[in-house]
Amino acid sequence: MTTTLDSICSSARVIVACGTGGVGKTSVAAALGVHAARAGRKVVVITIDPARRLADAIGLDGALGNEPQKVALDTSGELWVTMLDVRETFDNLVRETSPTPERAREVMENSFYRSLSRSLSGTRDYMAAERLHGLQNDSRFDLVIVDTPPSRNALDFLESPERLARFLKHPVVRLLVAPSRGGLRFASAAMTPVLKAISSVVGSDALTGVAAFLRAFDGMETEFSRRALAVAAMLRGNDTHFVVVTAPSPDALKEADHFVSELSRLGIELRLLVANRMPPRFGSSSSTDEHLRASQSSGDEAALHSLLASMYEDAERAEAGVDAFVRRTRTTFPQVPLASATELAEDIHSMDSIGVLAHQLAVAKPQL
Amino acid sequence: MEPHHFFTAQRVLIVAGKGGVGKSAISGALALLSARSGLRTLLVSLDAETIEVPQHELLERVTVTPGRALTDYLSSKGMGLLSRQLARSGIVELVATTAPGLDDLLVLGRIKAFEKELRADVIIVDGPAAGHASDLVRAPQQLKRAISSGPIGQQADEVLTMLADGARCKVMLITTPAMTPVAETIEIAEDLEDSVGIVLAPLVVNKCEPSVPALSTPPNNADDAEAYEYASQRYAAQSAALQVLSTSRNEAQLRVMRRRLDGPELVSSLADDLARELANMQ
16 A cells, blocks of 8 residues: 555655754655655665764764665665765865865965854754755666754745845855955954944954955855755755654644744645644543543552553644644645654664654554 | 752852753743742843743743844844844844854843842843753854854953852752663763863752652553553663662752652642652751
């Protein structure tokens, strides 16, 4: 029987998993990878900020960076994993877009470039997009699964290529590059008021560094912008499927709502909702049944049924919360399917537990 | 320990923890508890999205964002006109890009200004997600390397002095009792101490589950037995995670139970729980 997960994992070329921290997004991304590999696809999962234990579970060790590593799996397809190395990705990009090796070296030795490529926020978003583009054009893989950063602004990376292109075209940036005001004279009285103002805040050293960077970079921004546009087009293409991952807690659902509205704002179709870490049910009993049993018994039996009552109350609350979330989401994306998985008894700590998660997600669910 | 005593041990308490651990709710509960113990309290949020906290006459809330911090900073230096120009031309983003980490520094600088001007007896900062907590407190140091002179260099110095002084500022890490968040908390705790010389406050372990009752005979219904086995395994995993935390970190732990509440009711009940835990603390 073909399930929602099968159709997504067989048709997509890129899957982007979004969700807030603590919902198990990296595990879900890995589980989707396992499912697709079982169906014979050659999958690479790129994670931005994996938890150490999970990294161990999927075979990413501390030494791993940009170079994908193959996970040992008994499937017809392949599963590879990679972790974003911002600095290395940026360096490669500079090397590839630079007209000469000397120019590339000049850029990479610049103090501003070094702090830019180390800083995590905006650069990381852009490099994630750039890396995604690189992997998508890598003939070793036919499906790239992206585990986005665990922040509220995770979708910023979708717009980061355009933002960088905009930055490079900013009039003040052009002013810094302009040869007539270039060189060391730039910190002199010839500066325009706006540059003087910025300089008074950040200090003239910093601005001189930026100017030197931008001059070394000059001419390369055309290629940068071209790639930025290619990434943006790919992310909005039909082969890229977006998945929102959530847990049933009220704060996680609130964040999931935010991702749904962001996707809608960006004009991107949502293909799948994943409700992860659902409290499990055992049998058909309910919290009402268990409360009743607890009140009619004593000793061990009463203690047991009170425990079960509390567990099933959690399950009922979780299901009600997710139901309401799915209904809200379907006012924007009417057809979006839901896949769910329970909180496992033990923390995810091996490929086996990711396999269990993949199996749970793959089970066809009746539509709500 | 009396809450009053606990909260006056430093003037600024930066609360940090990964997504899903309940950082904003704990920050709100700490601020409420501080106000309830008679201290003028300022709850600083770094994000417009925060939890609703019950009203208290001694409790004031403020949101600090990088953009606002920059314009406030410029105004305080007599550059109000400039700050309006910058805001209008979209240069704020450019300035922040020019000096990565500047936005973090400006936020910390604003908090330092609150502390200096004695805006409150206690300042609770609903901080960034833990991964970002290291970036936030490391920003002044990194920025010092790029910008040694000028007002930013000076600002970085002042913030670094505050961060390294445990009598002025501490960081409180929030975790949940599971292996992955505990491992990350340990990593971040070491990182914060080593890189910036931060002094850590007691740890908060949020969303603890009650123990599973021991049964003299296993449940006879198969579903019930499976459910009981699941609950027992979850509880054992929680105990193992707490064991790892206690072995690795010397800080006292404030353990609070998971609540099926949301919003102000959650914050209020967490404040009660934290007060109880503090009372048991040496």
